[in-house]
Amino acid sequence: MKTIMRRKVQLCCAVIMLLMIAGCGAGANYSNQTAKSLAISKGAYEFNMETANSLRNQGLISDSQKAKIVKYANIYMKAHNEAVDALADYVEVKDLPETTPEELAAKKQAVEDLYISLAVKSADLVGYIRQLRRND
Amino acid sequence: MYISTIDALLALVELALLRGPRFVQQIMDAKDKKEWTADEIRALKIYKTPEEYFDK
Numbered sequence: 345m346k347t348i349m350r351r352k353v354q355l356c357c358a359v360i361m362l363l364m365i366a367g368c369g370a371g372a373n374y375s376n377q378t379a380k381s382l383a384i385s386k387g388a389y390e391f392n393m394e395t396a397n398s399l400r401n402q403g404l405i406s407d408s409q410k411a412k413i414v415k416y417a418n419i420y421m422k423a424h425n426e427a428v429d430a431l432a433d434y435v436e437v438k439d440l441p442e443t444t445p446e447e448l449a450a451k452k453q454a455v456e457d458l459y460i461s462l463a464v465k466s467a468d469l470v471g472y473i474r475q476l477r478r479n480d
Numbered sequence: 481m482y483i484s485t486i487d488a489l490l491a492l493v494e495l496a497l498l499r500g501p502r503f504v505q506q507i508m509d510a511k512d513k514k515e516w517t518a519d520e521i522r523a524l525k526i527y528k529t530p531e532e533y534f535d536k
Contacts, residue, residue, distance in 0.1 A: 375516060375521075376515065376516055379516040379520075379521050379524065382521070382524045383524055386524050386525075386526055389526055390526075390528075393528075393530060393533040394533065396530075396533065396534075397533045397534055400534060410534065413530065414530040414531060414534070417529075417530035417533075418529070418530055421526045421529065421530070424525070424526050425525045425526060428521060428522060428524050428525045429522070429525075431521050432518040432519075432521040432522045433518075435516065435517065435518045435521060436518040
């Protein structure tokens with residue numbers, strides 16, 4: 345019963361959080377919405393790594409678990425930075441008169457592909473650290 | 481992958497609840513921003529490697 349209640353509270357919080365994130369992007373253009381999401385992604389990375397370090401200092405993470413975290417975090421960091429670069433490239437050329445619609449569409453597609461890749465890759469780190477925290 | 485995604489979502493919620501004011505402030509700062517320049521976007525890159533977190 346307690347577990348079900350806890351789950352319900354977590355799901356309610358999830359809905360609130362999603363609304364907060366959606367609110368960040370309301371009325372903004374495409375690049376601004378994506379930049380805001382990337383700012384949140386960076387905050388999530390920092391928080392998860394600080395949490396991992398804290399668990400490590402408490403002796404709650406083994407060497408193999410630490411190695412797995414480092415592996416997932418490196419993948420997350422690389423995916424995040426690639427998405428940031430792609431968005432910055434898009435913003436740089438989007439208002440230039442010499443940029444053709446095809447070039448702009450290609451750059452936007454690159455941002456979207458890397459953003460989806462980031463979402464998938466970040467889930468591995470975030471999910472794994474959450475699992476470790478549940479076990480402590 | 482399904483479980484992992486649910487975990488990630490719940491972790492995001494916990495992130496806001498546990499990290500508290502600092503994280504919420506980051507979101508609010510981003511929300512208030514009108515137009516992001518390419519340089520400001522590049523400043524969102526992650527520079528601190530996972531190994532550096534464990535070096536502390």
